[in-house]
Amino acid sequence: MNFLMVSPSYPPRIFYFAKRLKEAGFNIFGMGDAPYSQFNADLKSSMRHHIRQRLDCYDPNGGILDAAYRPIHAKIKKLIRDYGKLDYIESFNEWWLPLDARLRLDFDAEGVRPDELEWIIRKSKMKEKFRQAGAGTVRGEIIRDEESMREFKKQINGDIIAKPDRGLGSAHTYRLKSNADIAEFWKKKKPGAVYFMEKYIQDEKRQFMSFDGLTDRDGDIVFYTVHVYNDGDLEIATSGKTIYYHNLRRAEIPEKFREIGFNTVKAFNLRKRFFHIEFFRIGEDYYAVEINARPPGFFHLDMMNFSNGIDIWAEYARVMRNEKFVVSPQGDKICMQIGRFNRIKYRNPARAILKKYYSNVAYQCSLGIDLYGDWVCLILTDDHAKRQEILNFAVEQF
Numbered sequence: 001m002n003f004l005m006v007s008p009s010y011p012p013r014i015f016y017f018a019k020r021l022k023e024a025g026f027n028i029f030g031m032g033d034a035p036y037s038q039f040n041a042d043l044k045s046s047m048r049h050h051i052r053q054r055l056d057c058y059d060p061n062g063g064i065l066d067a068a069y070r071p072i073h074a075k076i077k078k079l080i081r082d083y084g085k086l087d088y089i090e091s092f093n094e095w096w097l098p099l100d101a102r103l104r105l106d107f108d109a110e111g112v113r114p115d116e117l118e119w120i121i122r123k124s125k126m127k128e129k130f131r132q133a134g135a136g137t138v139r140g141e142i143i144r145d146e147e148s149m150r151e152f153k154k155q156i157n158g159d160i161i162a163k164p165d166r167g168l169g170s171a172h173t174y175r176l177k178s179n180a181d182i183a184e185f186w187k188k189k190k191p192g193a194v195y196f197m198e199k200y201i202q203d204e205k206r207q208f209m210s211f212d213g214l215t216d217r218d219g220d221i222v223f224y225t226v227h228v229y230n231d232g233d234l235e236i237a238t239s240g241k242t243i244y245y246h247n248l249r250r251a252e253i254p255e256k257f258r259e260i261g262f263n264t265v266k267a268f269n270l271r272k273r274f275f276h277i278e279f280f281r282i283g284e285d286y287y288a289v290e291i292n293a294r295p296p297g298f299f300h301l302d303m304m305n306f307s308n309g310i311d312i313w314a315e316y317a318r319v320m321r322n323e324k325f326v327v328s329p330q331g332d333k334i335c336m337q338i339g340r341f342n343r344i345k346y347r348n349p350a351r352a353i354l355k356k357y358y359s360n361v362a363y364q365c366s367l368g369i370d371l372y373g374d375w376v377c378l379i380l381t382d383d384h385a386k387r388q389e390i391l392n393f394a395v396e397q398f
Helices: 012-023 041-046 066-083 094-107 114-121 123-132 146-156 179-188 233-239 255-267 300-308 312-320 350-356 384-395
Strands: 002-006 027-032 047-052 088-090 140-142 160-164 174-176 195-199 207-215 221-229 243-247 274-282 285-292 334-340 361-369 373-381
Touching: 002 012, 002 066, 002 094, 012 027, 012 041, 012 300, 012 312, 027 066, 041 047, 047 066, 066 094, 088 094, 094 114, 114 123, 123 140, 123 195, 123 255, 123 285, 146 160, 146 179, 146 195, 174 179, 207 255, 207 312, 221 255, 221 300, 221 312, 243 300, 243 384, 255 274, 255 285, 300 312, 300 334, 300 361, 300 373, 334 361, 334 384, 350 361, 350 373, 350 384, 373 384
Parallel strands: 002 027, 002 088, 027 047
Antiparallel strands: 140 195, 160 174, 160 195, 207 221, 207 274, 221 243, 243 334, 274 285, 334 373, 361 373
């Protein structure tokens, strides 16, 4: 079977998908604007052929621009003539989902097509599916003009979150507390983009959580886990906080949240796909924020592996071979990610963390990503008391 990886070098850890898919018998091809010479050895050895091609082909709302798409289409058409039909086309990246879908349609590859995509990339569309799943939602609507925003704010009697209807993470997202903020928003909003607004979930006891996992050919969940964060993406990006989050051990996952998570995956009809679904918890209520129908970002997959004693990259390859199974975890530990920023003056340097807690360090690296940190460390523990001890040591400031 032939598998095309769109933008195969980013995020960097997805080279494991290429490696495991090849080991499972797939022919791996790549297309992207990064040069082959910059790929790591595992990615190079896993790929049969790579096409260097600029992929930027979107209008401001994620629509495909025909002029920019044509050379991409032509290159893949030639690839198929040389190597045969493509069975799968996947980027593992939220940004390229519309391109993935268009390519699958044009070249008859299995997976999500453009007419199915709106529910998983448009924030205005997601709410209906969340409601079907029994998840809580807050009021929201497409932004029309400044006057309608002021009226919306008056009706909800609270702050507004304004963000692109089709957007990525916290980019171009604003919390608007006053009419003056609304006026300022219209001066700096992304030109040409359709924006969505909703009531800001404002509760000092709220908890940001995600339901993460993988489905099979029938949409059944083969693996899932839950992560708890110290705050939402927007708050981390704008507050200057250290970012940290960790998984819950299986017995710690609230049954109500597990049920809502399973129902949400079913409502979105996700087949052979990873999912990362974000919620705010307030007491016993769970308010859906958004869904990402792709692998959770950066080191989440490594955290799944470390905490559960599995190889999620290999489990994905099994799913793509149409195997029917449920992953059997070999462990049940707590894995925590800490992302430290150079702008923050920490009392304990990274080398002190590595020395004092070397037996708990599962992975560490320099990263330099605005949201995830300049230095990232994955900590593996058996209990939350130890996790909290290490966290306190790592985030303490002068």
